[in-house]
Amino acid sequence: MVRTPSETLEKVGSELVYRISALPLYKKVFKYWYPYMTRRMGDDDVVFLNWGYEQDPPLGLKLDESDEQNRYSIQLYHQTATQIDLAGKKVLEVSCGHGGGASFLARTLKPASYTGLDFNPDGVAFCQRRHKVPGLEFVQGDAMNLPFPEDSFDAVINVEASHIYPDFAQFVREVGRVLRPGGHFLHTDFRNKEDITSWQQTLPTPPLRLVNERDISKEVVRGLYLNSPRSNELINERLPFFLRRFGREFAVVEGSLFYRDLERGEMTYRIFDLVKD
Numbered sequence: 001m002v003r004t005p006s007e008t009l010e011k012v013g014s015e016l017v018y019r020i021s022a023l024p025l026y027k028k029v030f031k032y033w034y035p036y037m038t039r040r041m042g043d044d045d046v047v048f049l050n051w052g053y054e055q056d057p058p059l060g061l062k063l064d065e066s067d068e069q070n071r072y073s074i075q076l077y078h079q080t081a082t083q084i085d086l087a088g089k090k091v092l093e094v095s096c097g098h099g100g101g102a103s104f105l106a107r108t109l110k111p112a113s114y115t116g117l118d119f120n121p122d123g124v125a126f127c128q129r130r131h132k133v134p135g136l137e138f139v140q141g142d143a144m145n146l147p148f149p150e151d152s153f154d155a156v157i158n159v160e161a162s163h164i165y166p167d168f169a170q171f172v173r174e175v176g177r178v179l180r181p182g183g184h185f186l187h188t189d190f191r192n193k194e195d196i197t198s199w200q201q202t203l204p205t206p207p208l209r210l211v212n213e214r215d216i217s218k219e220v221v222r223g224l225y226l227n228s229p230r231s232n233e234l235i236n237e238r239l240p241f242f243l244r245r246f247g248r249e250f251a252v253v254e255g256s257l258f259y260r261d262l263e264r265g266e267m268t269y270r271i272f273d274l275v276k277d
Contacts, residue, residue, distance in 0.1 A: 046098060046234065046238075047100030047103070048070045048097070048100040049097040049098055050073050050076055050077070050160040051160060051223065051227075051252055051269070052071075052073050052220065052223025052224050052226065052227045053072060053073075053075040053076035053079055053219050053220055053223040054072055054075060054223040055219055056222065059075050059078075059079075061075055061078055072227045073100065073101070073227070074100070074104050075223065076159065077104060077105060077159060079216070080159055080188045081105050081186055083211075083271070083273040084155065084186065084273065086105065086109040086111045087110045087111065088110070089155050090112055090113050090153050090154045090155075091105070091113065091114045091153060091155045092115045092146075092152070092156045092178065093105075093116045094143050094156060094157070094158045094161065094175070095118055095119070095158060095159070095162075096116030096117060096123075096127065096138065097161075098123060098130070099123075099138060101159055102116040102131065102138070105157070106136040111155075112135065113135045113136075113137075114135055115138075116136070116138045117138075117139050117140070117143075118141075119142055119143065120140075121140050124138050124139065124140045143158075143165055143171045143174070144170050144171055144174065146174045146177070148178045149178075150178065151178070151180045152179075153178055153179055153180065154179075154182075154183045155183055156175045156179055156183070156184075156185050156186070158175075158189070159188055160188060160189050162187070162189045163189050163190060168202055169202050172202055172208065175208070176206075176208050176276060180276065182275065183276045184211075184274065185208060185272070185273070185274040185275075185276070186273055188216075188270065188271045189269070190262065190267050190268065190269040190270075192261075192266065192267055193266055193268060196268055199270075200213070204274060206277075207276050207277050208274040208275070208277075209274060209276075209277050210274050211273040211275050212271075212273040214270060214272075215268060216269050216271055217265070217268050217269045220262065220269040221262055221263050224253070224254065225254050231248070231251040231253045232253055234251075235247040235248055235251060235253075
């Protein structure tokens with residue numbers, strides 16, 4: 001079978017995503033891809049960049065009509081954040097993306113304050129323009145060097161971002177530094193199966209102690225499956241043809257390489273709760 005140039009480009013692009021996903025080069029590519037996605041997908045309706053979550057039977061989280069289109073991404077945030085009661089607490093989210101999760105949690109869980117930090121200045125500017133919620137602010141900063149003094153927050157939230165950090169152990173140390181004693185680190189992300197042990201060993205770095213860990217891979221696959229029609233629609237609307245395959249890998253739609261790896265157990269998606277002693 002002879003492929004057209006566009007078909008060949010899509011196939012090569014897909015295979016490239018797969019090959020670099022396990023290499024440091026992936027982090028370099030993501031560094032430029034993420035701001036590009038912000039510019040291409042930066043309309044006010046694209047406020048979530050994370051994967052999804054759905055149970056069987058469905059979680060049935062009650063949402064406002066304006067939040068319904070983001071149900072599965074919201075449910076992933078909800079499952080992570082509600083491991084503790086955030087009401088009245090000072091909360092930091094590291095790598096807040098387009099701020100949809102920060103806005104939802106600030107509106108529904110009633111923290112005293114909520115700070116969303118992100119490395120991408122375009123993303124931070126988007127959040128500052130888009131999300132007007134009392135007690136919610138957005139700042140630009142580095143997860144490896146959090147711009148806050150010691151013992152600043154009652155909770156730190158980190159959703160689906162740490163896999164791209166250049167030094168995960170340094171990030172965990174920074175979380176331990178900015179948390180107050182008794183504060184919680186609420187964390188969710190994915191790893192390849194060969195990296196799970198290192199992930200599990202690094203997280204409970206003193207003064208952090210593991211309280212809870214849960215494998216939610218099946219729920220995330222279900223959420224991705226249900227969210228795939230909307231993701232595909234956005235990708236087809238916002239990205240040029242030759243980048244759509246890469247966009248589908250980034251969004252992890254049904255049938256993408258990351259989707260298949262998660263479905264067959266080559267990757268795992270987990271939720272953690274750690275406390276600072």
